[in-house]
Amino acid sequence: MSSYDFYEEIAETPVCVILERYPLAVDYLANHRLGGIDSSKTLPAALLDVDPEMLEEFGLDNESIIDHFCTFLEAFRSDPDDRPDAISSITIIGGRNKSGESENEELTVRPGEIISIVGPTGSGKSRLLEDIECMAQKDTPTLRQILINGTVPDEMRRFDTGGKLVAQLSQTMNFVMDLTVREFLEMHAKSRMVSDVEDVVERCFECANSLAGEKFSPDTKVTQLSGGQSRALMIADTALMSASPIVLIDEIENAGIDRKEAIRLLAGNEKIILMSTHDPLLALRADKRIVIKNGGIAKVLTTTANERKNLVKIEKVDNILLGLRNSLRKGEVIDDGVVEEFMDEWFWSFLR
Amino acid sequence: MKMITVAGPPSSGKTSVILKTIATLGLPEGSVGVVKFDSLTSFDHIRYNESNIPVQTGFAGKICPDHFFVSNIEDAVSWGKRKGFSVLITESAGLCNRCSPYIKGILSVCVIDNLSGVNTPRKIGPMLKYADIVVVTKGDIVSQAEREVFSFNIKEVNSNAKVIFVNGITGQGTFMLAKYFSEATEIDTLKDRTLRFTMPAAICSYCTGETRIGDFYQMGMLKRMEFEE
Numbered sequence: 197m198s199s200y201d202f203y204e205e206i207a208e209t210p211v212c213v214i215l216e217r218y219p220l221a222v223d224y225l226a227n228h229r230l231g232g233i234d235s236s237k238t239l240p241a242a243l244l245d246v247d248p249e250m251l252e253e254f255g256l257d258n259e260s261i262i263d264h265f266c267t268f269l270e271a272f273r274s275d276p277d278d279r280p281d282a283i284s285s286i287t288i289i290g291g292r293n294k295s296g297e298s299e300n301e302e303l304t305v306r307p308g309e310i311i312s313i314v315g316p317t318g319s320g321k322s323r324l325l326e327d328i329e330c331m332a333q334k335d336t337p338t339l340r341q342i343l344i345n346g347t348v349p350d351e352m353r354r355f356d357t358g359g360k361l362v363a364q365l366s367q368t369m370n371f372v373m374d375l376t377v378r379e380f381l382e383m384h385a386k387s388r389m390v391s392d393v394e395d396v397v398e399r400c401f402e403c404a405n406s407l408a409g410e411k412f413s414p415d416t417k418v419t420q421l422s423g424g425q426s427r428a429l430m431i432a433d434t435a436l437m438s439a440s441p442i443v444l445i446d447e448i449e450n451a452g453i454d455r456k457e458a459i460r461l462l463a464g465n466e467k468i469i470l471m472s473t474h475d476p477l478l479a480l481r482a483d484k485r486i487v488i489k490n491g492g493i494a495k496v497l498t499t500t501a502n503e504r505k506n507l508v509k510i511e512k513v514d515n516i517l518l519g520l521r522n523s524l525r526k527g528e529v530i531d532d533g534v535v536e537e538f539m540d541e542w543f544w545s546f547l548r
Numbered sequence: 549m550k551m552i553t554v555a556g557p558p559s560s561g562k563t564s565v566i567l568k569t570i571a572t573l574g575l576p577e578g579s580v581g582v583v584k585f586d587s588l589t590s591f592d593h594i595r596y597n598e599s600n601i602p603v604q605t606g607f608a609g610k611i612c613p614d615h616f617f618v619s620n621i622e623d624a625v626s627w628g629k630r631k632g633f634s635v636l637i638t639e640s641a642g643l644c645n646r647c648s649p650y651i652k653g654i655l656s657v658c659v660i661d662n663l664s665g666v667n668t669p670r671k672i673g674p675m676l677k678y679a680d681i682v683v684v685t686k687g688d689i690v691s692q693a694e695r696e697v698f699s700f701n702i703k704e705v706n707s708n709a710k711v712i713f714v715n716g717i718t719g720q721g722t723f724m725l726a727k728y729f730s731e732a733t734e735i736d737t738l739k740d741r742t743l744r745f746t747m748p749a750a751i752c753s754y755c756t757g758e759t760r761i762g763d764f765y766q767m768g769m770l771k772r773m774e775f776e777e
Contacts, residue, residue, distance in 0.1 A: 223704050227670050255648075255674050255745045271707035322718055330723045355710065355724070363692045372690050373666050383666070384693040387700035426691075433693045440692075 202266040211235040211242055220272050220389075224265060228254050239265065272389065283307070283361075283441040284345050286328065286468060291339030293492020294320070299340075301493045303486070307441065307466040310459060312479040314472075315488030321472045323491065325444055328470075329362045330354070338491070363438045366446035371418040371426055377401065378414040380429075384437050396436060403461065404432035407453045428453045435465045445471040456481065477514055480507045512542050549628055550635045550732040555649050555675050556659030558641050561685035563592045564716030565659050565725070566637055567599055572719065572726040573635070578602060581633040583624040585617050585640035585649070592639070602631060613640065614747045617649040622738050629736070635729065648674035650744040655732040657725075658709075661686040662698055669701040677706050678744040681728055683721075687713045 206214065212235040215221050225231050229250060233242040243251075243258045251257055256264060285306045290299025305311055313321050323338060331342045331354045344353070375383065381397040390396050405411050408428035412421060421429060431453070434443055443462055455478060462469050473479050480503050487494045516538045523530060556562045570580050581602040584592050588607060596603035604627060608616035617640055628636035640649050650656035658679035660668060663686050669676055676682060682702050687695045699711045710728070714721035752768035 220704070223670075227705060252746075253673075255677065267707045268704070271703055322720060326720050326723065329721075332723075336723055355727075364688070365692060366688070368689055369691050370689060371694065372663055373694060380693065383697055387697045430691045430693070433691070438692055438696060 200266070202269045203262070206239050206262060206265065208238065210237060211239055214239065218269055218272070220386075221265075221269070224268050228256070228261070283468075285343075286442070287343035287346065288324075288328065288493075289341040289343065290493055291332075291334065291336075291341070293338075293490045293494075295490060297492065299338075299493045301496055303484070303493075303496050304346075305468050305470075307468055308463050309484075310463055310469040310471065310482040312471045312473055312482035312485040313488060314474070314479055314485055315494075319488045320491035321488050324486070324488065324493070325362065325364075325470070328442065331361070360440055362442045362444055363434050363440035364444045364446065365427075365430055365434055369430065371421070371429075374417065374419060376415050376417055377404075377412065377421070377429065380418045381414075381433065381437075384433060388437055388439060390437070400432050400436045403436060404429040407431060407458055407461070409453065424453050428458075431458045431461065435462045435467065441466075442468045442470065445469065445473075447473060476510050477507070480504065480510070516542050549625075549633055549735060550655075550729070551625065551628075551638075551735050551738075552635070552655045552657060552729055552732050553638045553640070553649055553651065554657045554659060555640050555679075556683075557661075557664070557672070560659045560661045560664070561714075561716040562639050562641075562659045563595055565683055565685060565714050565722070566639060567595060567601070568714070568716060568719035569722045569725050569729060570599070570601060570635075570637075572722040573729060575634060578631075579633055580635040580637065581628050581631055583627070583636070583638045585613065585620070585638065587613055587641065602633075612747070614649055618743060618747060621649075621651075625735070625738050635732070648678045648743075648745045650674075650678050651738060652742050652744055653733055654735070654738075654741070655680055655728065656744070657681045657683055659683045659685060660702075662690045662695060666694060666697050666701060669698065669705050672705070674745040676702065676709075679706060679709055681725070682706065682709045682711050683725060684711060684713050685716050688715050688717075 211233065215235065222231075225233065230246065234245065235242070240258070240262065243261065248257060251261060285304050287302065287304040290301040292298050303311075313324065315321055320338075324340075327336055327338055327340045328342055330336070331344065331349050332338070332340045333348065333354075334341050341348075343349075371380070373380065378397065378401070381400050382393060385393040385396050401414055404425075405428070408425045410422065410425065412425050418426065418429065445462075455475075459469065459471070459478065459481060469482075471478060471482060479485055480499055483499060485497050485499065487497065519538045519541075520530060520535070523534065528534075554562055554566060566582060573580065577600055582596055582604075584590055584596075584603060584605045586592075586605060586607055588609070590605055590607070593603045593605050604624070606616065606620055617638075621638070624638060625636065638649070656679045658672075658676050658681070660672065660676070660682065662684055684695070684698060684702070695713065699713075702709065702711050712721055712724050714725060752770055753765055755768070758765050
């Protein structure tokens with residue numbers, strides 16, 4: 197199938213029918229200031245009424261605009277087999293670190309799995325991410341190789357899905373568009389060519405609200421959301437709407453959201469999760485953790501049963517802080533003895 | 549010598565993208581040269597000098613930047629040949645969003661940034677529409693959704709373009725861009741090649757220095773707006 201398939205259809209079908217069949221064509225016409233053409237005619241016929249000088253301003257004429265429009269329709273043809281998210285596993289085959297020593301690691305990750313990445317700042321965490329993103333084939337400085345579904349991705353796929361493989365979430369990200377939460381979600385849904393926009397938007401909104409500490413309405417401007425609320429919306433949106441099968445989370449520890457729930461939500465939506473973190477609560481919740489040192493993968497650890505047991509203790513320690521945070525919020529004074537009180541509670545909780 | 553033209557609105561990150569991509573290309577020092585076309589003033593040569601990249605800067609001044617570009621591009625190529633570069637990159641600021649200093653057969657890159665608003669791709673004309681590669685910068689500070697909507701809007705305007713996200717600070721994403729750079733066409737001259745799109749028309753009295761306002765002073769190519777009654 198190619199853009200040629202559309203020529204006949206466009207030549208014979210009135211514009212209004214085309215717009216119904218391909219809703220995105222509305223944007224195409226608007227982008228070329230053609231929103232007002234007579235939609236009861238076919239596009240070639242309607243174009244006869246258009247001032248050629250105006251088309252010329254877009255670098256087009258009556259004929260080339262048809263070609264251009266066909267290319268547009270072809271580009272947005274929804275082809276379920278061609279989705280980048282049809283990924284059942286990615287494999288990272290180790291290369292070498294900054295000193296040239298071999299990494300000696302091979303790690304296969306599947307959707308639903310959570311991998312944490314630990315290591316000092318500047319140790320090479322983002323390099324690892326980029327290797328995955330561009331599906332390195334021993335041709336990046338690390339000499340790593342990335343397999344998709346167990347095989348070497350062909351060059352076409354490498355170039356075409358580049359950038360769409362990995363979705364990123366980080367502390368430094370903000371919303372910049374001037375839209376309400378609902379408009380924002382609708383816009384994203386449209387760009388993903390989701391068939392049931394309303395349903396997805398609704399689910400996404402509810403999800404974001406369940407993650408956020410304080411609730412917000414769909415008519416709030418995204419730029420007016422608090423740090424925690426926007427993080428919650430970003431996570432819900434990435435989980436439910438993003439095309440990317442891999443999600444990289446960069447240090448979301450202080451986001452003021454339900455972190456556990458957030459991770460569970462992403463993993464539950466069949467995403468592969470790579471999470472760079474220093475937070476033991478998050479790091480130990482992962483199935484495995486990659487330890488980065490000197491630009492290379494130093495080792496890959498599988499979270500042990502003992503670590504999971506300790507996770508319960510860490511959660512309790514975390515609850516002490518959480519309790520103190522809530523006291524502050526309520527306007528209480530953290531006086532002598534208050535911390536001890538929380539600690540005591542923690543101590544007793546172990547005996548229970 | 550391979551040639552690549554890079555265009556984009558002011559402050560979109562063109563220089564950073566070029567610098568990081570040159571570093572990723574990993575060619576010997578002195579084998580990649582840059583010609584910077586700007587309007588009034590530019591400080592980018594300082595950054596190129598810091599990285600020991602040979603650079604020439606030209607200022608369009610009162611001439612339309614696009615016209616200035618096309619009338620100097622052949623000399624830029626000769627300069628590159630004389631210097632023995634294996635890659636020559638031109639950088640120009642597309643100031644009126646209509647500019648598209650792209651040449652048929654020469655790799656054309658448009659750099660725009662994510663902060664400029666999700667609908668910006670729909671407003672930028674030929675500079676975006678005729679590019680082979682659209683590089684999106686500053687993606688690290690906006691949400692994933694905005695990145696996706698942004699690249700969708702780019703695809704709506706230029707369905708054939710490859711969209712590459714590049715972080716101008718860390719250089720993340722330049723690997724793919726460098727791959728495209730290294731596959732650019734080898735040229736000796738640009739003579740007889742053609743532009744991808746006509747330059748902005750500008751032959752009116754104001755082009756020749758007229759400053760007074762009023763019908764009486766307007767001559768040449770003019771376009772009048774129609775106002776609703």
